[in-house]
Amino acid sequence: MIELDSVAYSYGGGELFSSVSLSLAPGSFHFLTGPSGAGKTTLLKLCYGELTATSGHVRLFGRDTRALGRDGIAQLRRRVGVVHQDCQFLDHLPVAENIALPLTVSGRETAPDDLDALLGWVGLRRQAGQLPPELSGGERQRAALARAVIMSPDVILADEPTGNVDWDMSQRLLTLLIELNRLGKTVLIASHDLALIRAAKSEVEVRVLRLKDRRVQAAGAHL
Amino acid sequence: MERLRRMLGLMAGDPQADRVVPPTGFTARLTVLSAAAMAFLAVFALAMSLATGRLADRWSQELARTSTLRISAPADQMQAQTRAAVEVLQTTPGVAEARPLTADEQRALLDPWFGPDLPVETLPIPKLVEIVEEGAGYDPAGLRARLQAEVPGAVLDDHGRWRDPLLRAAGRLRLLAGVSMGLIALTMAAMITLAANAALAANAQVIRVLRLVGARDTYIARAFVRRFTLRALSGAAAGTLLGALAVWALPEADVAGGFLTGLGFQGWHWLQPLLIPLLAALVAFFATRQAALRSLKEQS
Numbered sequence: 239m240i241e242l243d244s245v246a247y248s249y250g251g252g253e254l255f256s257s258v259s260l261s262l263a264p265g266s267f268h269f270l271t272g273p274s275g276a277g278k279t280t281l282l283k284l285c286y287g288e289l290t291a292t293s294g295h296v297r298l299f300g301r302d303t304r305a306l307g308r309d310g311i312a313q314l315r316r317r318v319g320v321v322h323q324d325c326q327f328l329d330h331l332p333v334a335e336n337i338a339l340p341l342t343v344s345g346r347e348t349a350p351d352d353l354d355a356l357l358g359w360v361g362l363r364r365q366a367g368q369l370p371p372e373l374s375g376g377e378r379q380r381a382a383l384a385r386a387v388i389m390s391p392d393v394i395l396a397d398e399p400t401g402n403v404d405w406d407m408s409q410r411l412l413t414l415l416i417e418l419n420r421l422g423k424t425v426l427i428a429s430h431d432l433a434l435i436r437a438a439k440s441e442v443e444v445r446v447l448r449l450k451d452r453r454v455q456a457a458g459a460h461l
Numbered sequence: 462m463e464r465l466r467r468m469l470g471l472m473a474g475d476p477q478a479d480r481v482v483p484p485t486g487f488t489a490r491l492t493v494l495s496a497a498a499m500a501f502l503a504v505f506a507l508a509m510s511l512a513t514g515r516l517a518d519r520w521s522q523e524l525a526r527t528s529t530l531r532i533s534a535p536a537d538q539m540q541a542q543t544r545a546a547v548e549v550l551q552t553t554p555g556v557a558e559a560r561p562l563t564a565d566e567q568r569a570l571l572d573p574w575f576g577p578d579l580p581v582e583t584l585p586i587p588k589l590v591e592i593v594e595e596g597a598g599y600d601p602a603g604l605r606a607r608l609q610a611e612v613p614g615a616v617l618d619d620h621g622r623w624r625d626p627l628l629r630a631a632g633r634l635r636l637l638a639g640v641s642m643g644l645i646a647l648t649m650a651a652m653i654t655l656a657a658n659a660a661l662a663a664n665a666q667v668i669r670v671l672r673l674v675g676a677r678d679t680y681i682a683r684a685f686v687r688r689f690t691l692r693a694l695s696g697a698a699a700g701t702l703l704g705a706l707a708v709w710a711l712p713e714a715d716v717a718g719g720f721l722t723g724l725g726f727q728g729w730h731w732l733q734p735l736l737i738p739l740l741a742a743l744v745a746f747f748a749t750r751q752a753a754l755r756s757l758k759e760q761s
Contacts, residue, residue, distance in 0.1 A: 309677045316675035326670045330483045343676035385674065
């Protein structure tokens with residue numbers, strides 16, 4: 239699905255990673271941990287082609303992102319659902335239209351029943367007509383998750399999806415991500431929330447990767 | 462053809478895609494206002510271009526085929542010299558007609574300066590002969606030489622001395638009107654480019670979100686291009702209507718003024734201003750598209 243081969247990335251004159259390699263197999267569930275500033279968000283951005291590696295190769299569905307133009311990246315991004323910590327929406331459009339946005343930009347029709355089912359799945363039926371600024375932190379995260387999965391992507395990348403919500407809400411979000419994984423989706427979550435990782439481990443087979451010393455390592459059993 | 466198809470597709474619209482860009486903002490008003498103002502000015506430039514064209518045509522048509530022979534001679538020789546001059550003219554190739562002006566016609570010419578009761582018959586004023594040309598016209602140098610030999614008091618005025626500068630002036634005015642139209646189009650393109658750049662900068666978050674969900678640059682650009690093109694079209698349509706009304710409301714030209722033909726449109730020329738909104742939309746389309754694609758490239 240996603241493969242990083244000896245990837246290095248420099249930013250502002252310093253090297254954030256050197257020789258990072260990882261591979262996300264279809265249907266796998268990964269956590270990416272590490273201290274703040276280690277580069278978890280950057281690594282995720284490299285995974286979906288928003289950033290280009292300084293050296294090495296990033297392959298998205300077998301295609302080297304460096305060889306793809308912006309349109310090629312945009313095309314592949316439709317197969318990757320991304321959830322950011324600071325969920326960004328089009329604030330002038332209602333929640334339902336924001337969730338359907340990936341379909342809109344790809345020129346596909348939005349089936350009202352499917353959209354309603356998705357809103358029900360994330361518990362946002364009542365908020366469908368509201369504008370994003372009217373949502374709470376947890377509601378925004380669930381709306382972002384719904385938007386990330388509406389195209390039925392093969393991979394879901396989530397950057398600190400529970401960073402701004404309470405424990406109950408983070409459990410609810412985790413449950414949704416686990417459900418997606420059980421449907422065969424590949425999931426990669428960047429998080430430093432160890433309790434969340436432990437909760438996930440009790441439900442599905444989880445691999446934990448740790449960003450440390452500019453490299454990705456498999457985390458120990460203490461997690 | 463592809464561009465035309467895209468333009469027409471743009472007008473047909475995609476309401477759903479159109480909604481991804483926030484609908485309001487000062488750039489909307491700026492674009493509509495500048496398009497309206499530029500279209501208003503373009504109507505006047507077009508009117509001036511057409512009016513000077515008519516003026517030049519009239520001058521060249523009315524004066525190019527005629528000339529005047531002025532005969533100055535003592536009173537007792539005037540008739541003989543006039544007769545001799547007419548004979549010379551009638552045997553000159555390229556001259557269709559040579560007719561001495563009557564006393565009434567000469568009086569009418571002097572009327573603006575001396576009033577209607579001037580006794581031209583008793584005054585030592587030159588006799589005028591109107592010459593109408595045919596075909597390729599006559600050879601002025603040859604005719605002058607023959608007249609000098611046979612009618613020493615005759616002076617040929619083929620009007621070129623003062624018609625040519627007038628025609629040149631009319632040509633320059635037409636050129637100026639064309640340059641004005643070009644400058645108006647450039648100014649509008651610059652204003653719309655600025656407005657589009659401002660809109661793109663103000664909507665950086667919208668662009669980030671659209672890219673995140675897999676929108677191509679052409680899709681994002683199209684949303685902005687469609688909006689700015691339609692704004693320019695509506696603004697220019699309003700400006701053109703106001704400009705046409707203003708031209709229509711201009712006072713009638715004074716017919717007695719001779720060369721004046723008025724600044725307004727005549728006949729089917731009234732249809733020409735309809736092109737202004739379409740050209741404005743075309744300018745907006747390419748200006749916004751260029752600005753959007755460049756800005757998106759810089760933001761990537």
